[in-house]
Amino acid sequence: MTALLDKHRLAEKGVDRVLWLLLPGAVFVLLLFVYPFLYGLQLSFQPKGGGNPLQNYITFFTDDYLTETVWITLGLGLPAALINVLASIPIAFRTRGRFRGKRTLTTVLVVPITLGTVLTAEGLLAFFGPAGWFNRIWQALGADEPAKLTHNYWGVLFSLVITGFPFAFLLTSSYLSGIDPTLEQAAATLGASRRQRFRTITLPLLAPGLAVTFCLSFVLAFSVFPSAVMVGDPAGETHVMAIAAYETALRDNDFALGSAIAMLMALVMFVVVGVVLAWRTTLYRGATGGKG
Template sequence: MSTVALRHRLAERGVDRVLLLLVPGTVFIALLFLYPFLYGLQLSFQPAVGGPLANYERFFTDAYLRDTIWITLRLGLPAALINVLASIPIAYRMRGRFRGKRLITTILVVPITLGTVLTAEGLIEYLSPVGWFNKVLLGLGLADEPVRLVHNYWGVLFSLIITGFPFAFLLTLSYLSGIDPSLERAAATLGASPRQRFRHVVMPLLAPGLAVTFCLSFVLAFSVFPSAIMVGEPQGETHVISIAAYNSAFRDFDYPMGSAIAMIMAVVMLLVIGLVLLWRTTLYRGSTGGKG
């Protein structure tokens, strides 16, 4: 069949030829994501001992493994929430034009280039018991002994905030830039104060975008691994679910159990994302009066 005939055939069936450009991307996603996911899923139902659900039963009956869900949520949810909330006022101010904007934006996104490992090393250098932060506190007499800010929960949380904030900031800035400034000017002509304009005009339009930003930030934080080891307590209060999956697969060489934990990890993330997107849909319907 000639190219011209194929084009006519597609046109008759109402198929946009531009959609064919999605084929390579679809194949790439299938090979890179779907196949490993489906392979891991079926592997999780092949335990070394017991029935098909033995790995899942073992996970939820073992308190040390089961608690990794709560430990990871306790890190991921606050980190995502803090990053989103912190990005709002900064992005709101940065959306306009002013001198030094590019420099400030560059400084804010620098942690992306550093990576998780360098960030963790920096936290150890500055926040450890012999780091400059504790030296300042002790020197000023604000503390009698060094404050423990690394190799615990706080070290991992700080690392997640530092590495995750640039993504939340850039996404929030892009959503704010898409809001028509004339809407705020119209509200101003009606006597609305800056705070009222932000609360009643900007935030309702920004909220759906913030929900997506929170979801992406949460996925990044929930999959924490290097930080939990380098600046956390991997066998204790920062024994996150990714460490449990790694230990099962590569320390104990129990790949079916590691796959089962990875599947549980994915389900927890999808549940949180689903709840946030459900809130986003409800919010959108409320703002449009249930129309559409």
């Protein structure tokens, strides 16, 4: 009886007791995300040698080797996210209906999630390495030397596509399932071809969801670290920001500069995600006729 009265009083005050279930999640986010971020932010303004609070950021932008990591990381993250999103569209579109073997095919497409980055990198080394199966076939066909597909940019890009595609595929499939199929059926009765239905109905409704999928795929690819070391060139063309932060903090024992690099990583990700989400808002308004 007392519990019912307490619930009634809370309801009168506009407080839903179900909201208390959010408390553990809020504490989790606070301890594992907010606090580390704020700690790293304030540490980035405490240079190892003292002096100007902005010295770590000045050091980063005046050191060409460090500044170049921004463009190297973007050069990996943006293409990987774009490839994953574009590849997921036709595959998700073809697998959205019911057909025999759908579960098996879906399982095969999402298996790379279970492999992890390290195991994927090892597989790439075994298959695309100088003595791997690909190069054995390549040289058997008459090539003079093995193709260089590992320990460079391409090895890391392959790894990011393999590990990132399942997420893009699952997200795209979920967005496709939310589109009412009767819209396409109505267009078909009016004489619209399959291509016209996809271009004028499905794609505009799917585009806002694709923007979110791109953002998540980009964040996943932008934080690349293990594959950049194992199948890339960590001191050269795949010297990404995560590696720079790691080396600065643990090799050079300069945690303040490492924190500054991590903050800049977050800033670049926020900028890219912000631009894409702003574009998503425009797409959403266009798809809904400016309502909402």
